Amino acid sequence: MSQDKKYIPYGMQWIDEKDIKKITDVLKGSWITTGPKIHEFERAFAEYIGCKYAVAVNSGTSALNIAVASLDMKGEVITTPFTFAATSNMIILNGLKPVFADIKPDTYNINPDEIKKKITDKTKAILYMDYAGQPCDIEKMREIATEYNIHLIEDAAHALGAEYRNKKVGNMADITCFSFHPVKHIATGEGGMITTNNEKLYKKMLLLRNHGIDKPTSERFGSQASYMYDMKLLGTNCRITDFQCALGISQLEKLEMFLKRREEITKIYSKAFEDIKEITTPTIKKNVRHAWHLYTILLDNSINRDEFFNLMRAKNIGVNVHYIPVYRFSYYKKFRINPKEFPVTEDISNRIITLPLFPKMKNDDVRRVITEVKSTLNEMKK
Numbered sequence: 322m323s324q325d326k327k328y329i330p331y332g333m334q335w336i337d338e339k340d341i342k343k344i345t346d347v348l349k350g351s352w353i354t355t356g357p358k359i360h361e362f363e364r365a366f367a368e369y370i371g372c373k374y375a376v377a378v379n380s381g382t383s384a385l386n387i388a389v390a391s392l393d394m395k396g397e398v399i400t401t402p403f404t405f406a407a408t409s410n411m412i413i414l415n416g417l418k419p420v421f422a423d424i425k426p427d428t429y430n431i432n433p434d435e436i437k438k439k440i441t442d443k444t445k446a447i448l449y450m451d452y453a454g455q456p457c458d459i460e461k462m463r464e465i466a467t468e469y470n471i472h473l474i475e476d477a478a479h480a481l482g483a484e485y486r487n488k489k490v491g492n493m494a495d496i497t498c499f500s501f502h503p504v505k506h507i508a509t510g511e512g513g514m515i516t517t518n519n520e521k522l523y524k525k526m527l528l529l530r531n532h533g534i535d536k537p538t539s540e541r542f543g544s545q546a547s548y549m550y551d552m553k554l555l556g557t558n559c560r561i562t563d564f565q566c567a568l569g570i571s572q573l574e575k576l577e578m579f580l581k582r583r584e585e586i587t588k589i590y591s592k593a594f595e596d597i598k599e600i601t602t603p604t605i606k607k608n609v610r611h612a613w614h615l616y617t618i619l620l621d622n623s624i625n626r627d628e629f630f631n632l633m634r635a636k637n638i639g640v641n642v643h644y645i646p647v648y649r650f651s652y653y654k655k656f657r658i659n660p661k662e663f664p665v666t667e668d669i670s671n672r673i674i675t676l677p678l679f680p681k682m683k684n685d686d687v688r689r690v691i692t693e694v695k696s697t698l699n700e701m702k703k
């Protein structure tokens with residue numbers, strides 16, 4: 322009976338003995354936070370991305386919060402409704418209004434044509450998100466940003482390792498934000514990173530990570546150091562610990578292996594589902610490297626997605642739904658958004674389902690998911 326088999330989650334970390342040793346080494350030393358591992362992780366990350374600056378923080382949400390705050394904007398920011406709530410929440414938390422633009426039916430990324438329809442003189446930035454790990458149409462975003470003189474922020478929580486025209490995500494927007502939550506490409510427990518090539522923004526984001534204080538703790542330590550510091554901006558504590566950064570450095574060394582294994586699994590899935598008429602498998606655009614944070618399938622209208630979800634969960638397959646459109650949450654009611662304005666988001670969010678995908682997944686687990694998808698569809702068709 323499939324119910325007796327172990328639960329396969331949709332995502333999870335892969336932490337080995339080497340990672341654990343790196344963490345415990347730091348825990349045995351004197352700096353467990355605000356120490357040298359933070360900068361070491363930032364340098365390793367910036368080198369991987371090929372960008373000038375990286376700022377390590379305590380979550381992807383903090384990364385977004387600091388990114389938006391650093392641009393000192395008043396007005397509106399255009400974003401996707403087909404994302405985790407943190408993307409648009411950080412716009413609101415910074416006193417700005419989120420304005421949603423519908424997504425594309427093939428990649429589920431924000432549609433540049435829809436963005437253009439939403440631009441007014443109040444628009445200050447576009448905050449786009451690379452759904453599932455497939456980069457948005459970044460060239461078009463840049464064209465729009467240049468034409469209207471607005472900022473570009475990239476929520477790349479799904480897209481560590483992704484490339485657009487052979488260039489790593491993390492280099493294209495004014496500021497890019499990553500997450501190291503355990504279901505993401507690399508895990509630090511909680512954690513995130515911000516990248517930019519703009520020195521002024523980098524310096525401001527360093528301040529915002531630490532209450533707006535101009536001198537880090539490490540510079541106020543020791544017999545010759547002064548106690549003096551200034552608080553130049555209003556910020557909060559978004560710092561990450563040294564032992565998390567030690568884990569991040571160690572995980573980064575395995576990132577290419579993680580990415581390759583993710584891709585390998587998605588190929589097995591897409592091949593297995595290619596002839597099933599009720600299933601549409603993901604579209605991959607030319608000129609991108611997909612980072613495969615999520616593998617989603619789209620069910621046709623003959624299959625009730627929620628019933629499919631319940632049957633799969635009953636078989637201990639940890640399917641999920643990414644995403645409930647953000648404007649549907651009760652907090653967002655005050656923005657009086659009409660879902661009919663987002664026909665693509667509405668349609669996709671009603672039919673999409675996420676299948677388990679993580680590098681540690683065994684081929685037997687992949688085969689079990691495929692078998693259960695097929696048998697569930699057959700049960701539903703009876």
Ligand SMILES: Cc1ncc(COP(=O)(O)O)c(C=O)c1O
Pocket residue numbers: 380381382383404405407408450476478479499500501502511512513
């Ligand atoms: C698209 C997106 N943005 C932002 C976040 C927030 O990241 P974190 O959980 O690290 O705060 C997530 C995490 O789930 C996400 O998927």
